[in-house]
Amino acid sequence: MAETIITNELLVLLRKLDTPTVCNAIEVAQGKRGFNRFTRGTMQHSRPGEPAIVGFARTAKISGLAPPVEPSDVIRSRRMDYFRSMASGDGPTVSVVEDVDFPNCIAGWWGEVHVAVHKGLGMSGAVTNGVMRDLDVMDDGFPVLAGSVGPSHGFVHVLKIGGQVDVMNMKVRQGDLIHADRHGALVIPTDVIDVLKKAIETVIASEDIVLTPARKPGFNIEKLEEVWAHFEAART
Numbered sequence: 001m002a003e004t005i006i007t008n009e010l011l012v013l014l015r016k017l018d019t020p021t022v023c024n025a026i027e028v029a030q031g032k033r034g035f036n037r038f039t040r041g042t043m044q045h046s047r048p049g050e051p052a053i054v055g056f057a058r059t060a061k062i063s064g065l066a067p068p069v070e071p072s073d074v075i076r077s078r079r080m081d082y083f084r085s086m087a088s089g090d091g092p093t094v095s096v097v098e099d100v101d102f103p104n105c106i107a108g109w110w111g112e113v114h115v116a117v118h119k120g121l122g123m124s125g126a127v128t129n130g131v132m133r134d135l136d137v138m139d140d141g142f143p144v145l146a147g148s149v150g151p152s153h154g155f156v157h158v159l160k161i162g163g164q165v166d167v168m169n170m171k172v173r174q175g176d177l178i179h180a181d182r183h184g185a186l187v188i189p190t191d192v193i194d195v196l197k198k199a200i201e202t203v204i205a206s207e208d209i210v211l212t213p214a215r216k217p218g219f220n221i222e223k224l225e226e227v228w229a230h231f232e233a234a235r236t
Contacts, residue, residue: 009197019179058162060086061097063101099130109156115139127145128146131147170185
């Protein structure tokens with residue numbers, strides 16, 4: 001798909017927000033519940049305190065349980081083509097890699113070396129159903145959201161570059177806009193991008209109807225009953 005241009009203002013805002021808030025805002029923008037382009041299950045985050053991962057997807061598929069059956073020169077060439085794809089296009093970009101061995105992944109594609117390389121290529125982070133490792137020596141500024149943590153790289157090799165991938169039941173195509181943090185990842189639909197900032201503001205304002213009084217001394221069931229109807233009317 002052709003990548004949509006997002007404003008720097010929206011980009012800065014999205015990096016400050018958690019993924020559940022963005023998920024809620026997408027439903028507000030769509031005017032209904034039922035948005036479902038997000039990951040399932042509990043994932044592992046390499047740097048939970050860092051800003052959210054936001055960017056356009058660069059997709060690939062890998063495997064590591066068994067040695068590749070193709071010639072070694074083909075495998076080496078494809079890996080360099082993978083890096084070229086990851087480095088392509090206007091930023092921000094996010095690497096979204098499906099390990100086809102899931103749920104039996106062993107290959108730590110995301111470790112000290114690949115984090116440094118992808119960060120050096122200008123990418124913003126990575127989302128995978130596969131394995132990450134080297135947690136204590138990964139560079140800051142490149143968060144990884146992974147399906148698991150493990151010690152090995154196995155027989156890891158690139159199978160496919162670009163196209164659609166499946167990460168924890170989230171379907172992602174090359175160029176999709178991704179938002180991810182410790183809660184999981186989602187694809188931001190292209191048709192809500194222009195109204196997403198307003199939708200985010202609506203979510204925050206509606207939640208504040210309950211949060212502000214709930215956090216003040218003297219809050220009780222009577223005050224909850226007073227504000228809850230307003231909250232119900234304001235949220236999607």
